[in-house]
Amino acid sequence: MTLALDSVRRGQRAKVLPGFRLTLGITLAWLSAIVLVPMFALVSRAAGVGFDGMIASATDARVLASFRITFGASLIAATINLVFGTMLAWALVRWRFPGRRLLDGFVDLPFALPTAVAGIALTTLWAKRGMLGQIADGYGLQIAFAPPGIAIALVFIGLPFVVRTVQPVLEELEPEIEEAAATLGASRLQTIARVVLPELLPALLTGFALAFARAVGEYGSVIFIAGNRPGQTEIVPLLIVTKLEQYDYAGAAALAVLMLLVSFVMLLAINLLQRWAKKRHGN
């Protein structure tokens, strides 16, 4: 009965509101032209090298080194963002202090600032004679043109992700459960560890995964600060550009497809995490 009613209503709605075919047509045509056909061109070009060719290009020493540095730096950067992003989200939601709204808006700076601009600013800051690079140099640490520089650029561009995924969950968190825990005799630390953190866990992991995924593909901010020495500070996206500049289209496409596979796995993980979060908070 309800099913029949639903379909009647849906049928009427389709008649009442026009433009379904037109807008779906525009959407599909534009999506195909801009996204689907070019992505298909990439995959078919990579398929041209064959499975063995893919394996061969993936296990090349220079490629392996670039994957190691890309994933290593991304993992470190995402972890730093997880820790500090959570604290930042906590302060923004729970504390009242002057300049809170300003800080809240400021967190999005890495989203808005062009990556190349961030890249040259960070490089100047952390180069040997730069304001912070000088201090590090005093301790014998090289930041810019070395692996730590890559991680610093990736911390910058991934900074908003953890804050922006944790913040809304923290805002929704019922203060009553924390009060209940406190009333039942839990210390503040226990309440946070046993009550708050488990509630935040899906959001924390999602923010971490988003920051990590963004870091793996990042190009603009990293190439200035990295130094780009093959095998040492060369990231995968730069290696793709290098192959392209040497007219090795197939090699570039094979690397790109490998990276896409990684992003799809990440995307899947993020989707599953969000479903898990919805299930826990749902109903």
Next chain:
Amino acid sequence: MRAERPSLIDPWPVRIVVGALIVGFVGLFLALPLYTLFAQAFAKGVDAYLRAIDEPAAWAAIKLTLTVAAIAVPLNVVFGLAASWCIAKFEFRGKQLLTTLIDLPFSVSPVISGLIFVLLFGLQGWLGPWLRSHDVQIIFALPGIVLATVFVTFPFVARELIPIMEAQGTQEEEAARLLGASGWQTFRRVTLPNVKWGLLYGVLLCNARAMGEFGAVSVVSGHVRGRTNTMPLHVEILYNEYNLTAAFAVASLLALLALATLAAKAALEWRGRTEIAS
């Protein structure tokens, strides 16, 4: 309110330690880079700053960036409105898949976003030979830059509009239709006013990314000075030539755009909150 509940207030030592860590983190990763940017741009004085910007190659880059954004943003606005209309107002099979595909460009490395168009339109690409025999240049020219920009900014408008349109449902539009409004009138007089702030928000973010995109545009542009250099690419060239004042001067223009975008975003969010509250 919430912060005043005694059992929820973090003890002062915790506040001080965590607060200091946050100040250090924000200072190191947000404030100091931004400070460096403007300090370097004005390191040799205002005159040097203005001279660095008032230069033919810089003007060409500014003009190209504005042109690319002026083409790419409206295209994605039309697409975003169409996509959100059919996704939010109708039920159909494959809707979830369509939404996922629209978001796809966000999860692709900027370098790959440029690469796919080189593989399609480059000299050794699928359509390369045909384009060459017809004397049409896409890669290393304006069309390629526009395509790559449209790709990286593809989801912005649709993504802002879909949840707003979904939340508003279809009742107002249905009422307008039953009262005799045409489809176009319904859209213009009912739907558009309802989503205008969300639309503006999406346009702002789309525009900021379109003007600031580096990786994707770098791959398709060919870096022809004065011809296919957008502002971010011009910044790179000046920086690599050790012309730091000029590089940071042009970069500071992009940074101002970013700050203006953030301010407008905050204003829109504040407006949205007060509208809901009232």
